[in-house]
Amino acid sequence: MNCAAINRFLESDFPQLGGKDGGYCVVDVDSGTAVLRLMAGSQHLRPGGTVSGPTLFALADVGAYVAILAHIGPVALAVTTNLSINFLRKAGPGALLGRARILKLGKRLAVVEVAITPEGDDDPVAHAVATYSIPPRDALA
Amino acid sequence: MNCAAINRFLESDFPQLGGKDGGYCVVDVDSGTAVLRLMAGSQHLRPGGTVSGPTLFALADVGAYVAILAHIGPVALAVTTNLSINFLRKAGPGALLGRARILKLGKRLAVVEVAITPEGDDDPVAHAVATYSIPPRDALA
Amino acid sequence: MNCAAINRFLESDFPQLGGKDGGYCVVDVDSGTAVLRLMAGSQHLRPGGTVSGPTLFALADVGAYVAILAHIGPVALAVTTNLSINFLRKAGPGALLGRARILKLGKRLAVVEVAITPEGDDDPVAHAVATYSIPPRDALA
Amino acid sequence: MNCAAINRFLESDFPQLGGKDGGYCVVDVDSGTAVLRLMAGSQHLRPGGTVSGPTLFALADVGAYVAILAHIGPVALAVTTNLSINFLRKAGPGALLGRARILKLGKRLAVVEVAITPEGDDDPVAHAVATYSIPPRDALA
Numbered sequence: 001m002n003c004a005a006i007n008r009f010l011e012s013d014f015p016q017l018g019g020k021d022g023g024y025c026v027v028d029v030d031s032g033t034a035v036l037r038l039m040a041g042s043q044h045l046r047p048g049g050t051v052s053g054p055t056l057f058a059l060a061d062v063g064a065y066v067a068i069l070a071h072i073g074p075v076a077l078a079v080t081t082n083l084s085i086n087f088l089r090k091a092g093p094g095a096l097l098g099r100a101r102i103l104k105l106g107k108r109l110a111v112v113e114v115a116i117t118p119e120g121d122d123d124p125v126a127h128a129v130a131t132y133s134i135p136p137r138d139a140l141a
Numbered sequence: 142m143n144c145a146a147i148n149r150f151l152e153s154d155f156p157q158l159g160g161k162d163g164g165y166c167v168v169d170v171d172s173g174t175a176v177l178r179l180m181a182g183s184q185h186l187r188p189g190g191t192v193s194g195p196t197l198f199a200l201a202d203v204g205a206y207v208a209i210l211a212h213i214g215p216v217a218l219a220v221t222t223n224l225s226i227n228f229l230r231k232a233g234p235g236a237l238l239g240r241a242r243i244l245k246l247g248k249r250l251a252v253v254e255v256a257i258t259p260e261g262d263d264d265p266v267a268h269a270v271a272t273y274s275i276p277p278r279d280a281l282a
Numbered sequence: 283m284n285c286a287a288i289n290r291f292l293e294s295d296f297p298q299l300g301g302k303d304g305g306y307c308v309v310d311v312d313s314g315t316a317v318l319r320l321m322a323g324s325q326h327l328r329p330g331g332t333v334s335g336p337t338l339f340a341l342a343d344v345g346a347y348v349a350i351l352a353h354i355g356p357v358a359l360a361v362t363t364n365l366s367i368n369f370l371r372k373a374g375p376g377a378l379l380g381r382a383r384i385l386k387l388g389k390r391l392a393v394v395e396v397a398i399t400p401e402g403d404d405d406p407v408a409h410a411v412a413t414y415s416i417p418p419r420d421a422l423a
Numbered sequence: 424m425n426c427a428a429i430n431r432f433l434e435s436d437f438p439q440l441g442g443k444d445g446g447y448c449v450v451d452v453d454s455g456t457a458v459l460r461l462m463a464g465s466q467h468l469r470p471g472g473t474v475s476g477p478t479l480f481a482l483a484d485v486g487a488y489v490a491i492l493a494h495i496g497p498v499a500l501a502v503t504t505n506l507s508i509n510f511l512r513k514a515g516p517g518a519l520l521g522r523a524r525i526l527k528l529g530k531r532l533a534v535v536e537v538a539i540t541p542e543g544d545d546d547p548v549a550h551a552v553a554t555y556s557i558p559p560r561d562a563l564a
Binding site: 013014015016043045046047052053054055057058061079080081082083084085086087 | 154155156157184186187188193194195196198199202220221222223224225226227228
């Protein structure tokens with residue numbers, strides 16, 4: 001799947017992200033990697049103007065999911081089984097990139113790491129590693 | 142702080158939870174523990190009717206935060222540094238309880254575990270362990 | 283499997299734990315739980331007399347493994363896929379208990395939490411959550 | 424500290440790694456990174472000839488510690504507070520590299536990621552993220 005196809009899939013299957021107005025957009029997909037961009041606006045901020053934990057969690061989780069989706073296609077509904085996230089420094093409003101990199105893509109489990117950085121800044125604000133369970137092929141028939 | 146005081150604090154300082162209409166309510170605080178209740182409604186669900194990952198993340202994170210808050214008071218603004226969550230089985234709409242238990246409450250770090258169960262069911266749908274950095278006392282003056 | 287059977291299994295299949303002289307012993311198995319005891323001696327200590335990280339990791343990992351083993355038997359060779367451990371306070375030499383509790387025992391994945399305490403003290407020195415992949419039944423034939 | 428100085432420090436302060444005969448050696452230190460090499464031999468293997476979990480844990484933990492040590496010096500005794508490790512595929516005997524990369528080096532906390540690969544192979548066998556508490560400067564006087 002390319003970026004446009006994945007963006008259409010996210011809009012139809014993850015409506016809670018807010019579709020085109022929700023701020024999420026897949027901007028790159030490559031071998032073993034994907035980049036999800038979030039334009040963090042007022043709905044993503046806590047008092048004090050910092051991006052909320054659940055927003056960063058969602059960016060990591062969906063970013064990792066997109067990387068898997070790009071490699072095995074939309075029929076396989078991977079399910080998050082574990083996500084461990086470190087919050088490294090405060091993130092303000094504006095564009096954030098979730099750079100996902102597949103560490104393992106097995107038949108039953110996939111493990112993906114995601115570094116979240118402000119756009120144009122390599123210093124991460126958060127870093128996550130997530131595990132996904134991939135359903136058996138015959139369950140997909 | 143008792144439950145009522147904590148609920149007022151959450152409404153004023155965590156408006157993104159949605160206040161009284163957001164579905165979150167502290168229902169119990171005891172020595173080393175706290176229970177946060179979420180009435181999971183349509184805004185918390187993914188397609189298919191299961192509670193979303195960011196919703197469970199927020200329930201765990203705020204539940205753990207409440208347990209710390211109840212023990213050290215609202216002046217100390219604890220910051221989440223790490224949260225690791227395991228998703229164990231699908232959760233449907235209705236009341237969920239985030240049962241937080243403090244594993245360590247040190248001068249600089251607190252570690253809290255949270256089991257999330259449907260109300261009236263001891264089988265957890267998710268389990269998280271979170272670490273919070275507690276600011277130095279002189280930074281609070 | 284009862285405690286004696288599990289201890290025999292550990293001695294034959296985990297010789298690196300040191301067998302009877304290694305200090306590990308399963309002391310209790312119950313519904314959904316298991317307790318592994320380690321008599322921490324000089325080989326488990328770092329300079330300064332505190333129990334080393336790899337020793338606590340091994341106690342958590344083997345304790346969780348024992349809980350699964352007691353419930354599904356030795357034919358199913360569960361493999362650790364993730365282990366997250368929090369070190370809460372220093373542990374000195376002497377008896378440590380790894381109290382394992384199964385959070386989920388599914389067909390493909392098991393999730394187990396382990397609290398490590400000195401014997402006779404409820405305050406944990408470490409806490410871990412581990413995930414195990416359980417091989418498909420037909421792979422065991 | 425350069426590689427030679429760190430190797431001397433490891434031999435004197437981490438004797439349980441086995442010193443020169445233990446198989447561990449710091450082979451590279453650079454800005455924000457360090458590489459720890461382990462020659463995995465029979466003492467590091469489980470039955471079946473795969474490198475044990477505690478060995479991979481130790482390689483990740485010490486590798487991350489070395490990266491911090493190289494940047495703040497040996498006076499600051501950083502303490503591991505959390506380590507989350509994913510086991511991705513089996514590792515056999517031979518040389519393993521723990522490639523540590525600092526994600527955050529704050530005044531109180533450092534977060535380091537470590538990818539463990541066989542030497543000459545970029546496909547990781549394990550991946551860990553660890554957090555270290557850094558003692559206050561005045562505690563070091």
